[in-house]
Amino acid sequence: MNKRLLILFFASFFVTNLIADPVPPARNKDGSLVSGILEAQFDPSNALFPLPNNLLYPTAPPIDLTTNYRPTDPDDYTDPRVALSSLDGFSTTEKWVANFTQNLGGLPPIIQPGDIDPASVVPGQSVRVFEVTTTGYPYLGVTGIVRELTPVAEFVAVAPGDGVLAIAPTSPLKQFTTYMAVLTNDINDLAGNDATPSQTYNLTKRRTPLVDENGNSTVPLFPDSLAQALEPLRQATMSMELSAASAGVNPDDIVLSWTVHTQSITPTLKLMRSIAEPAPTVIAPSGWDTSAVGGFGLADISIGIITLPYYGGIPTEENPSAPLTDFWKAEPGAYIPPFDQVPFLDPTSTNITIANPFPVPTGMQTVPLLVTMPNENSGFSKPExxxxxxxxxxxxxxxxxxxxxxADAIAQTGRVAVAMDQPLHGVVPNVEPQLTPFYIENTPFGAIANERTFDLDFWNAAEGTLQPDGLADQSGFWSFNPANLQATRDNIRQGEVDWSVLALSLQNMDLDGDETPDLNTFDVALVSQSAGGFLAVPFAAVEPIITRMYVNVTGGGIVRSLNGGAFGPNFLQPFLAGLAGLEPGTTEYEQYLLSAQTIVDSGDSINWAAELAPRIPIVHNQIIDDDTVPNTVPGAPLAGSEALNRALGLASYSTTQANPDGVNGVARFLQPADHSSLFRPTNPAVTAEMQGQMASFIGSNGTMVVVGNSDLLVPVPEPAPAKAADEKKIGKADNKSKNRLGLKPAESAKH
Incomplete structure (x- = not known):
C-alpha cells in the first residue's frame, strides 16, 4: 500500500467535508459527546497491526506454509524473527497484542499510546475470540464460526497500559487451527470515549468492492493502485465481520478484527516415535553399590552406553560450535501426503512443519547410560x-x-532404574569433581562414547564472558541457547526422541552379561525432576511403554517459567543484556520471551498435557514458592507448576490416596522444602517424604500414593462422605468413565 496516496486521499476527503454542510457533534454510544479519539491501530503498509496475525503468511513464492516476519537477514539464526519465520503457525500458549493510540488533536496531530480504560476490556463482551473455519492458506478468509471461546476458562483480556490490549490463552489453543479476535467500541478510553477503527480499517469495513471488474477504484478520489491494494484486506475484513455477526456481534461496533492460525505441535514427535527403533546398548557393572555414593547399598551401580540417531549439530574440527549454531532441518521439499500434492510448495524448503515433519539425521551418537539394579540387600530378586x-x-x-x-528408594520397590543425559548435558569433572569416576572418558567406554556436553568450552565462567577459558562448560549450559532459539527447541525435542529410543531399547538390555534381556518392558514407569518434567510430558504422551509418571517440581511454559525463576536473573537476563542489550521490563525483552516461547511450543509440556492426561496415572510433587520453577508467573497463565497441574487435571491431596483406576494428583510441599529436595536431603524429612510418595506410587502401578507426614504438605480438606445412594451413582459413573477411556492395565502397557 502507498502511504503517501492514502494521506492525500484523506486530506482531500477532509477538505471536501469542510465545505459541506456542518454535521452534528460526534457522540459516544452512551450519548455523551466525544472528547477524544481512541483508535485501534491497523496500517499494514507500515506493519502496524495486531500480532500474531495471519497477514504474516506470504502470498507469493516461496511458500512452505511458514510465516514470514520479514527479518533483515533470513540467515541470521540469532534473530528471533528468523526462527519465527520457520514455523507453520503461531503460538498455542502466548498472548496476542493489539495497540491503541490517542489522538490529542493539533496540526500535525499529536499521537500517543491510548489510555484504555481497563474496566472496559471485558472478555466475551468487548473482546470476543472465536474458533473459525477459513478458505485455507493463508487463512484470511473466514467462512464460519466453529465456537466461541469461554472467557476465563480459555482466555483473558487485559489493558496493562501504554495503549496495549493483550489477549492471553488460559488453556492451550488447538494446534493448526484458526482463531479470530473481534474488538468492539465497547472498549473506552479513561474519559469514556468509545474506541474507533483506524482510517485504513474503516475502509476495509466497506461492504462493496473497492475496485470494479477492471481494477478501477470505485471510491471517489481514491487512486486505483491503493484501492487494488486494499481490496484483499476488505474481503478478509468483510468475511470476519459477517461471521462475527452470525454470533451476535454488530459489525458497526467492530473496531478491529484479525485471524491467528496456530502452529502444528504433535506431528513431528509422533512421527518420530513411529519410526524409532531399538538401539544397541552395552551395560557393565561398576563394582559399586549405592553405599559408595552415600546411599544404603540396596542397589548395584552399572555404567553403559547407547547409540542414538542425532539430528542436531555435532562438533567437528571445521565447525566446533555446531551444537550452538545448528538445528533440525528437513530434507528439502520432502512433503508428506497430502501436502506432496500441493503444487505451490517450495521444493527447497528445509523447515520442519506439518507438511515436512521429519528431520534429517546428522549422525549417530554413542552416549552414557547409568543403571541401578536391586541387590540382595533390597530383599528383591529378578522376577521371572x-x-x-x-x-x-x-x-x-x-x-x-x-x-x-x-536409586535405593526405587530398589525398595524391586525396580531397575535407568538414566540418560539430556542433550548437551553430562558429567563435567571440572564443575563437579566428585563425579569424575563417572565421566565417560574415565571408563572402559571412553574410546567409543562421549559425554553429551561434547565438552564444549565457549563460556568463561569466572568472567561471565562469551569466550573459552580452557574448562568444559557446565552441564546443560548450552541446551537452552538464548542466541539460537531453534536449537533450544530442537534440544528439547531431541531429548524426547532419545527417550523413545531408550524405551524401545529396554527390551534387549542385558544387565548381567549372560546375553539375555533382563527387563520387563510391560512395567515401565517414568520419574522426572524439574526441567526433566518439561520433556517428560510430551515423551510420555507419545510413548505407550510408559504406564505411569511421577514428576517433581516441574511445570509448563518452559521459557516463561525459567525466566520467572532463578534461571532468569542468574543467566537468561544477563546473557540477553550482554548479547542484544535487552533489559527485563522493556517491550523488547517481552517480545523476546513471547518469541522464544512460541518457538519451543512444539516440545513444551503444557501443549502435551491434555494428550497425556487420559492415558496414565500421574503424580506431581511441587514446592510452594519454588524459586526455580515458580508456581505461577505473572502475566503468563500457561507458565509455572500450577498451569501444568490444571492442564493435567491433577487433584490436590495431602493424605494417602488410593484408586484402582490410577491416582492423578498433586501434593504441594511447604518450606523448608526446596527445588532439589528429591535428591538432596538438606531437609531429610522432606526428602524422605518425597521419595516415599514416589516409591509408593510407582511400586503400586500408579494406584496408590502413601503420605507419611502430612505436616509437610499444604492441607487439603477431605471431601464429605457420600450417601449410600450417591455412592452407587458414583460407582456407575466411574465405571463408565473407565470404559470411555479404555484404560485396562494390559492395554495401556502394550507397545
Whole structure:
C-alpha cells in the first residue's frame, strides 16, 4: 500500500467535508459527546497491526506454509524473527497484542499510546475470540464460526497500559487451527470515549468492492493502485465481520478484527516415535553399590552406553560450535501426503512443519547410560518376567548421576532404574569433581562414547564472558541457547526422541552379561525432576511403554517459567543484556520471551498435557514458592507448576490416596522444602517424604500414593462422605468413565 496516496486521499476527503454542510457533534454510544479519539491501530503498509496475525503468511513464492516476519537477514539464526519465520503457525500458549493510540488533536496531530480504560476490556463482551473455519492458506478468509471461546476458562483480556490490549490463552489453543479476535467500541478510553477503527480499517469495513471488474477504484478520489491494494484486506475484513455477526456481534461496533492460525505441535514427535527403533546398548557393572555414593547399598551401580540417531549439530574440527549454531532441518521439499500434492510448495524448503515433519539425521551418537539394579540387600530378586523399570529424567544443568540419590528408594520397590543425559548435558569433572569416576572418558567406554556436553568450552565462567577459558562448560549450559532459539527447541525435542529410543531399547538390555534381556518392558514407569518434567510430558504422551509418571517440581511454559525463576536473573537476563542489550521490563525483552516461547511450543509440556492426561496415572510433587520453577508467573497463565497441574487435571491431596483406576494428583510441599529436595536431603524429612510418595506410587502401578507426614504438605480438606445412594451413582459413573477411556492395565502397557 502507498502511504503517501492514502494521506492525500484523506486530506482531500477532509477538505471536501469542510465545505459541506456542518454535521452534528460526534457522540459516544452512551450519548455523551466525544472528547477524544481512541483508535485501534491497523496500517499494514507500515506493519502496524495486531500480532500474531495471519497477514504474516506470504502470498507469493516461496511458500512452505511458514510465516514470514520479514527479518533483515533470513540467515541470521540469532534473530528471533528468523526462527519465527520457520514455523507453520503461531503460538498455542502466548498472548496476542493489539495497540491503541490517542489522538490529542493539533496540526500535525499529536499521537500517543491510548489510555484504555481497563474496566472496559471485558472478555466475551468487548473482546470476543472465536474458533473459525477459513478458505485455507493463508487463512484470511473466514467462512464460519466453529465456537466461541469461554472467557476465563480459555482466555483473558487485559489493558496493562501504554495503549496495549493483550489477549492471553488460559488453556492451550488447538494446534493448526484458526482463531479470530473481534474488538468492539465497547472498549473506552479513561474519559469514556468509545474506541474507533483506524482510517485504513474503516475502509476495509466497506461492504462493496473497492475496485470494479477492471481494477478501477470505485471510491471517489481514491487512486486505483491503493484501492487494488486494499481490496484483499476488505474481503478478509468483510468475511470476519459477517461471521462475527452470525454470533451476535454488530459489525458497526467492530473496531478491529484479525485471524491467528496456530502452529502444528504433535506431528513431528509422533512421527518420530513411529519410526524409532531399538538401539544397541552395552551395560557393565561398576563394582559399586549405592553405599559408595552415600546411599544404603540396596542397589548395584552399572555404567553403559547407547547409540542414538542425532539430528542436531555435532562438533567437528571445521565447525566446533555446531551444537550452538545448528538445528533440525528437513530434507528439502520432502512433503508428506497430502501436502506432496500441493503444487505451490517450495521444493527447497528445509523447515520442519506439518507438511515436512521429519528431520534429517546428522549422525549417530554413542552416549552414557547409568543403571541401578536391586541387590540382595533390597530383599528383591529378578522376577521371572524380568525387572520392572523406572526411567529417570534429570533437570536443567544436572546430569544422569542425580538418579543415584533415589536409586535405593526405587530398589525398595524391586525396580531397575535407568538414566540418560539430556542433550548437551553430562558429567563435567571440572564443575563437579566428585563425579569424575563417572565421566565417560574415565571408563572402559571412553574410546567409543562421549559425554553429551561434547565438552564444549565457549563460556568463561569466572568472567561471565562469551569466550573459552580452557574448562568444559557446565552441564546443560548450552541446551537452552538464548542466541539460537531453534536449537533450544530442537534440544528439547531431541531429548524426547532419545527417550523413545531408550524405551524401545529396554527390551534387549542385558544387565548381567549372560546375553539375555533382563527387563520387563510391560512395567515401565517414568520419574522426572524439574526441567526433566518439561520433556517428560510430551515423551510420555507419545510413548505407550510408559504406564505411569511421577514428576517433581516441574511445570509448563518452559521459557516463561525459567525466566520467572532463578534461571532468569542468574543467566537468561544477563546473557540477553550482554548479547542484544535487552533489559527485563522493556517491550523488547517481552517480545523476546513471547518469541522464544512460541518457538519451543512444539516440545513444551503444557501443549502435551491434555494428550497425556487420559492415558496414565500421574503424580506431581511441587514446592510452594519454588524459586526455580515458580508456581505461577505473572502475566503468563500457561507458565509455572500450577498451569501444568490444571492442564493435567491433577487433584490436590495431602493424605494417602488410593484408586484402582490410577491416582492423578498433586501434593504441594511447604518450606523448608526446596527445588532439589528429591535428591538432596538438606531437609531429610522432606526428602524422605518425597521419595516415599514416589516409591509408593510407582511400586503400586500408579494406584496408590502413601503420605507419611502430612505436616509437610499444604492441607487439603477431605471431601464429605457420600450417601449410600450417591455412592452407587458414583460407582456407575466411574465405571463408565473407565470404559470411555479404555484404560485396562494390559492395554495401556502394550507397545
Amino acid at each position: 518376567g524380568g525387572w520392572p523399570v523406572v526411567i529417570y529424567g534429570h533437570g536443567l544443568t544436572r546430569n544422569r548421576t542425580d538418579m543415584l540419590a533415589i
